[in-house]
Amino acid sequence: MKADMADRNVLAVVDLCKYYGSILAVDHVSFDVNLNEIVGLLGPNGAGKTTIINMILGVLQPTEGKIYIEGIDISTDRCKALERTNFAAVYAPLPGNLTVYENLMFFGLLYNVKDLKDKIEQAISLFELGRFRNTKCGVLSSGEQTRVGLAKALLSGPRLLLLDEPTASLDPANAREVRDRIRSFAKKEAVGLLWTSHNMVEVESVCDRVLFLSHGKILLEGNPRTLPQEYGMRNLEELFIAVAKEPLTIEDGS
Amino acid sequence: MKVRPRHVAAILLRQYYLMRGSPVRILPVVVWVAIDIILWGFISRYLSTVASSGFSFLAAFLGAIVFWDFFNRVMFGVSTAFLEDVWSRNFLNLFASPISVFEYLLGLVICSILTSLAGLLVMILLASIAFGWSFLAYGLAVLPFLLVLFLFGISLGILAISMVLRFGPPAEWLVWPIPALLSPFAAVFYPVSVLPTWMQYLARILPPTYVFESMRSIVSGTKSNPMDLLLAGVLALIYVLMACWFFGHVFRLVIREGHIARYNAETVS
Numbered sequence: 001m002k003a004d005m006a007d008r009n010v011l012a013v014v015d016l017c018k019y020y021g022s023i024l025a026v027d028h029v030s031f032d033v034n035l036n037e038i039v040g041l042l043g044p045n046g047a048g049k050t051t052i053i054n055m056i057l058g059v060l061q062p063t064e065g066k067i068y069i070e071g072i073d074i075s076t077d078r079c080k081a082l083e084r085t086n087f088a089a090v091y092a093p094l095p096g097n098l099t100v101y102e103n104l105m106f107f108g109l110l111y112n113v114k115d116l117k118d119k120i121e122q123a124i125s126l127f128e129l130g131r132f133r134n135t136k137c138g139v140l141s142s143g144e145q146t147r148v149g150l151a152k153a154l155l156s157g158p159r160l161l162l163l164d165e166p167t168a169s170l171d172p173a174n175a176r177e178v179r180d181r182i183r184s185f186a187k188k189e190a191v192g193l194l195w196t197s198h199n200m201v202e203v204e205s206v207c208d209r210v211l212f213l214s215h216g217k218i219l220l221e222g223n224p225r226t227l228p229q230e231y232g233m234r235n236l237e238e239l240f241i242a243v244a245k246e247p248l249t250i251e252d253g254s
Numbered sequence: 255m256k257v258r259p260r261h262v263a264a265i266l267l268r269q270y271y272l273m274r275g276s277p278v279r280i281l282p283v284v285v286w287v288a289i290d291i292i293l294w295g296f297i298s299r300y301l302s303t304v305a306s307s308g309f310s311f312l313a314a315f316l317g318a319i320v321f322w323d324f325f326n327r328v329m330f331g332v333s334t335a336f337l338e339d340v341w342s343r344n345f346l347n348l349f350a351s352p353i354s355v356f357e358y359l360l361g362l363v364i365c366s367i368l369t370s371l372a373g374l375l376v377m378i379l380l381a382s383i384a385f386g387w388s389f390l391a392y393g394l395a396v397l398p399f400l401l402v403l404f405l406f407g408i409s410l411g412i413l414a415i416s417m418v419l420r421f422g423p424p425a426e427w428l429v430w431p432i433p434a435l436l437s438p439f440a441a442v443f444y445p446v447s448v449l450p451t452w453m454q455y456l457a458r459i460l461p462p463t464y465v466f467e468s469m470r471s472i473v474s475g476t477k478s479n480p481m482d483l484l485l486a487g488v489l490a491l492i493y494v495l496m497a498c499w500f501f502g503h504v505f506r507l508v509i510r511e512g513h514i515a516r517y518n519a520e521t522v523s
Contacts, residue, residue: 020512050515057350059514061506082352092350095268095342102271109264110351136275152347 008034009071010084010160010192011056016065018051018216025051027216028065033160033192038183040203040224041196043213044244049196052213053089053162056194058082069160083112088153089164093145096138100129100148103137104155111156123151126181142169150178154185161186161193167202175199179206200236210236212243219243257360261353265361266368269335282330283373287323291377294319295385313473315443316387318466320377322442325403325462326433327373331366332411333418333429340423345514355505359498362415363408370407374400392472398483399465405490406461410436412497416504422517441466461486461493 011033018026026048033039041049054060056067058078067074069081094103104123108116124130127147132140137148146169153161166182167175183206186193197203203210204224212220220227220243224236233239273279298315305311339348348358381387389396414429421428439453440462446454457463464486471478508514 051512054512054515057346059346059349059509060512061510079352079354082350085350087350089346092346093343094347095338095344097275097338097342098268098271099275102268102275106264106268106271107347107351109260109267110348110353112258112260112352 010035010069011194012066012068012071013052013056014066014068016052016055016067017063018048018055018060019063025216026055026062029213029216029218030065031211031218031221033194035159035190035192036187037209038186038193038195038207040207040210041194041213042198042200042203042210042240044240047213048216049213050089050164051216053087053164053194053196056160056162057085057087083156084159085162086111086153086156086158086160087162087164088146088149088166089162090142090146090149090166090168091164092149094137094148094152096136099134099136100124100140100151101133103148104152107152108155113156119155119157123155126154127151127178143171143174146170147174147178150182157189157191159191161191163193163195165197166195167197167199175202182206200240204236212240214243255356256354257357261357262361262364264353265335265358266364268338269365272338283327283369284376287327287373287377288380290319290323291316291380292384295381295387299385310473312385312387313391314470316381316385317392317469317473318442320374320381320387320389321399321403321465321469322433322437322440322462323377324370324374324400325407327370328366328404328407329411329414329433331369332362332408333414335362335365336415336418337426337429340418340426340517343517345517349514355502359412359501362411366408366411367404370404392469395468395472395478395483398487399469402461402465402483402486402490405487405494409490409493409497412494412501416497416501419501419508419513420504422513436460436462439463445470459489461490 009032013029013031016026016029017024029052031039041052043049051060055062056074058074058081069084072081072084074081094107098106101120104120105116108120113119124133127150129147129151132144137145140148146166150166153163163182167178170178179202182193185191195203195207207224210222210224210227211218220231222230228235228239231239231242233242294315295312298311301311301315339345378389382389392399410432414432417428418425439456440460441449441457442462446457446463446467449457464482468478468483
């Protein structure tokens with residue numbers, strides 16, 4: 001059973017700490033993400049979500065702790081670990097001076113994608129980007145750029161997918177479609193997802209498990225559909241506000 | 255050190271796409287070098303008519319400008335390919351991908367080889383056709399000349415991008431004046447002996463100095479010392495190794511301090 005769990009584990013974050021000078025941004029955080037699981041990383045602005053994502057992406061070195069992607073320690077085998085990872089974030093749009101197709105070719109080569117041209121066609125079709133194929137990304141709307149970013153993130157067939165507010169710039173109809181596509185991708189493919197969002201309705205519908213982060217610490221963890229009741233709240237949004245307002249005093253209501 | 259060809263190819267392909275999508279990027283490779291050749295070609299021709307020394311200004315000055323521009327193209331070839339990632343705020347996407355620092359640098363260097371050779375070809379053709387200058391007049395010495403200038407250009411290019419990586423996008427403005435700051439010391443158009451003593455000391459640690467001194471020796475018909483070019487080659491190689499070490503050091507520093515994610519949101523100001 002233990003061996004089976006280990007096989008299913010795509011991300012293991014162990015006792016992660018990050019100091020910026022004397023400021024503690026991430027405080028001894030540990031969690032896992034398993035295959036076919038969508039884990040929501042929630043918390044108010046400045047809670048440490050993006051800092052954790054940057055450390056998992058290898059662009060920020062932890063002060064303490066370890067990150068394993070499919071058992072590979074990112075601090076000792078960065079490239080091998082990152083081959084299994086991909087991400088999309090609203091603050092990291094793809095180069096605006098390349099077209100959609102050129103960007104997907106460029107990143108497809110960087111991620112060593114096999115049958116790259118076929119995979120690009122599939123990604124373009126999945127996110128309905130056909131009419132923008134030869135359009136430079138810089139002139140696309142923010143919603144279209146988000147879809148290109150998601151196409152790049154899924155192109156490499158990652159085992160670990162990090163999505164930092166993936167639907168933040170989409171209208172409700174597009175956001176729902178994108179959510180459905182990603183959810184279906186997560187169930188069909190051998191992938192584990194770490195998802196950050198401030199949209200609690202979205203989190204409730206998408207995530208299998210959530211981690212509430214406050215002041216760099218994981219305060220609560222559980223099923224987003226049952227967690228609010230456990231703490232005497234009506235819904236996830238109420239719980240989020242309680243955590244954001246008085247993060248260190250929230251108590252188990254059960 | 256493992257090199258995955260597809261990662262290097264990605265950097266080359268990106269540069270190709272950028273040039274194809276915006277042909278104005280080809281202008282610096284072709285137009286500026288052409289202007290330099292025309293300007294220095296006429297200056298050399300004029301000096302040859304007024305001077306009675308019999309010294310070949312055309313061979314000395316045009317040779318100097320061709321080799322100096324080649325060095326400039328190499329350095330800017332590396333730094334411009336890197337700055338494309340600064341300008342398009344692509345640091346986070348790029349460095350969160352599985353490309354290694356060495357593969358990235360190798361991609362930048364190959365981009366630089368291709369653009370600088372294209373520029374060199376334009377200069378040679380133009381100088382030959384318009385002014386009758388011969389690249390082959392320097393004999394086999396052109397090979398070590400080009401190699402030394404290439405290696406030193408690469409080292410300065412890597413040093414320049416290390417500064418941008420360390421201090422952020424606004425440090426781009428430190429990159430452009432580097433060749434101009436070095437040129438008085440590198441004795442491009444005059445012998446080292448005309449420099450004040452303190453400048454001569456600095457000139458002796460710059461590999462291009464030996465190239466331009468040797469070039470002038472060949473033009474004036476005196477024998478150049480092959481050991482000087484060997485010393486220049488060794489110096490240039492040491493600078494390349496130091497620049498690569500420095501880039502690796504700076505990369506580890508920015509990863510430790512979290513600058514990559516911050517630069518992604520920053521632009522040149």
